[in-house]
Amino acid sequence: SGHRVPAAALRLRHVTLLRRLLRRAERGRCVSHRGGSATAYWDSTHKAVLLKEGVLDPQGDAYGYYNDTLSSTGWGVLEIRAGYGQTAEPDDVTMFTAGYLEGFLTAPQIFDHYTNMYPQLIQNPKTLVAVKHFMAKQDEWSRAQVKRNTSDPLWIHTGLILAQLDGLQAGVTDWAKQHGRTFAVQFLNAVGDLLDLIPALVTGGKPGFSQYKAPPMGHCSALIKMLPGFENLLFAHSSWYTYAATMRIYKHWDFRLNEPHTATGKLSFSSYPGFLVSLDDFYLLGSSLMMTQTTNNVFNTSLYSYITHASLFSWQRVRLAHALASTGEQWAKTFSRYNSGTYNNQYMVVDVSKVNLGSSLEDGALTVVEQIPGLVEYSDQTQTLRRGYWPSYNVTFHRKVYDLSGYEQMWKEHGKDFSYDLCPRAKIFRRDQSSVSDLNSLKHIMRYNNYKSDPYSQGDPCKSICCRNDLREHQASPGGCYDTKVTDLHMAQKFVAEAVNGPTTDGGLPVFSWGPFNSTSHQGLPPKYNFSFVLMQPQLFHP
Structure with missing residues (x-):
């Protein structure tokens, strides 16, 4: 043809x-x-x-x-x-x-x-x-x-x-x-990008604060863990979104490009049909970088006035940073150009070349990048990783971004759920990350949901690492945490990861099935989700 x-x-x-x-x-x-x-x-x-x-x-x-x-x-x-x-x-x-x-x-x-x-x-x-x-x-x-x-x-x-x-x-x-x-x-x-673009087009960037409702989608949990003797680095992400999005494709690309500034054309990532990006995000790159991300809210809707069509969408800038950057700082600087102010996230970029197992973490091993309309801020957070772990859970880290986004205001009005240090997932990660020592324990924490017994969850199936919004007693909807991807330093260098699709069944939670939510479009999706982790590795190319 x-x-x-x-x-x-x-x-x-x-x-x-x-x-x-x-x-x-x-x-x-x-x-x-x-x-x-x-x-x-x-x-x-x-x-x-x-x-x-x-x-x-x-x-x-x-x-x-x-x-x-x-x-x-x-x-x-x-x-x-x-x-x-x-x-x-x-x-x-x-x-x-x-x-x-x-x-x-x-x-x-x-x-x-x-x-x-x-x-x-x-x-x-x-x-x-x-x-x-x-x-x-x-x-x-x-x-x-x-x-x-x-x-x-x-x-x-x-x-x-x-x-x-x-x-x-x-x-x-x-x-x-x-x-x-x-x-x-x-x-x-x-x-x-539409998660921010649609409200921006609706509000027109008028001054004010969005009426807070528990976000139905676009939220995630991530954990980067350095073992106590620097024996290994563990890297994981769990996506939160509508379960209608579970048409999953794991992609391995190897593109040879002649453009002299190209850092790599090799990447493996969790993705979806028709997407030229991960969206989750979870990437292993041929430039020795790994990247993951969790989404942040923009409560201060006046920031939407910065959004203009004369910009590059986040999905495009992520791809550009992947193609052109060999370090976390280069990634951040490339990503910062022509900020659209849409799909406002915390990005975590690990530079594997700066991780010396059993020895040291060089500066630049972890770069944290946060975007809001009008601003991209980034910093080297290697020192935090040296102390053991970097968690991410949809609350902004950088103070300026936190304040401008409206998190400070939301904390004052609605309490600790909007606190970087004291929101439920911050407390759960702080308490449980010490038990993470290998891939199996990493999988466990990233699928964790014990909302009925965990005091930090307060009986809410979404105040946990892997949310089950479909289990709410009132206003249940088919959304929440629907996947987990994990890797470690050795696997990542070979573009290898493990991934599972579907809402968590941790601690005996019921397997999700579409039966009670038939009115939500789920064309081509499995009727129920009782899958195990799958080993992902390229067959046509090697590192």
């Missing part, structure tokens, strides 16, 4: 049209939903991708596989290598073909995931109009900057990320045998 690169930007499409497109595609061809392998070749004469299904050809411009094992293990697995072909192609072609291959291999999952995520974020037609307008302007501005700034590595790599996004769209379109629309893949990649 072949796909010509679209000359003009394709327009927008709704979820109902996507469903229709999927049905047409399934009628028109026998497509296996079990994934498969394929190789993409660039036809430079016709500016088109030629695809061979069922073939893994290292001489191709991009080759890889998708194992659709979601229903059996909880995770699909995607691996793609690009830029190693017989013919040396420009970097933008490498990224386009990599995106194309991913779009083609995972198109059914992309349609399902969009179907499930759209109603989670867009409930109001007016919101949809505003979001589409903002995203179209941001896309137009970004592409104009790429054309204008041909010698700046940041904009060169922005162009490469956009080429990958265009390829993703083209691959989905070719799989469906119908012209697709760009909004679906733009929407999916910006899901994190």
Whole structure:
């Protein structure tokens, strides 16, 4: 099959049209939903991708596989290598073909995931109009900057990320045998950014404080643990969001790029269909960096006035920092440029090259980066890690960010849940992290939820490390902590991790099933979640 690169930007499409497109595609061809392998070749004469299904050809411009094992293990697995072909192609072609291959291999999952995520974020037609307008302007501005700034590595790599996004769209379109629309893949990649962009568009950045409600999604727990004799470093993350988002794909990418400022094109990360980022986040990078993240709230809605389309979304800046940074400080500085003020998170970047097991932690081993609209602040927190551990639980660390975000005000009005030192997860991590000594005990703390007996949980199934919002006595909803990823220093250097999909069953908590929550869109998702940890490691490339 072949796909010509679209000359003009394709327009927008709704979820109902996507469903229709999927049905047409399934009628028109026998497509296996079990994934498969394929190789993409660039036809430079016709500016088109030629695809061979069922073939893994290292001489191709991009080759890889998708194992659709979601229903059996909880995770699909995607691996793609690009830029190693017989013919040396420009970097933008490498990224386009990599995106194309991913779009083609995972198109059914992309349609399902969009179907499930759209109603989670867009409930109001007016919101949809505003979001589409903002995203179209941001896309137009970004592409104009790429054309204008041909010698700046940041904009060169922005162009490469956009080429990958265009390829993703083209691959989905070719799989469906119908012209697709760009909004679906733009929407999916910006899901994190939309958590702030939508309220910003609704409030317009007017002065004031958001009316606090327990956030239904976008919250996570993370732990970085240094063993007492520096014998090992442990690294873990548990995502909190709507359970509708559990269409999971673990991805391994190996892209060879010629751009001289490139730090790495190798990365392994937990992700989702159609996402060119992790979102969780949980990344192992070929630059010797590891990154994870938890989301912070912006209660002070006047900060939203800083949000402009003339910026780069967080998902784009994360990818840029991954591509260009070899140290935590470089990562922070790259990420800080063109701050969109959307998807405001605490990022933790570990530089493995500065960890000398059994000996020392060099300065720069842990860099903590926090973003709010108008400000990105970062600091070296290696000294904290030397003392044993760095926890993260959706309360900002840096004082200026804490105050500007409105956490100080929320603490005064609503109590210790908004205290960096005394919120429930801060206390639980402080109490229990000393028992973490290996991967098994790390898994245990990251899946921990003993809300019925733990005094720090106060009977609330979300005042724990791994929230179960579906178990609330009142106003239960299908959301909370739905995965955990763990690794250690030795594994990370080989791009190896273990991951589990689904809400925790710690201490005998019931397995989650969709039965009581059938009204929430969960197309293509498992009926219940009783999965174990899965070993994730690349098969096509090595460190």
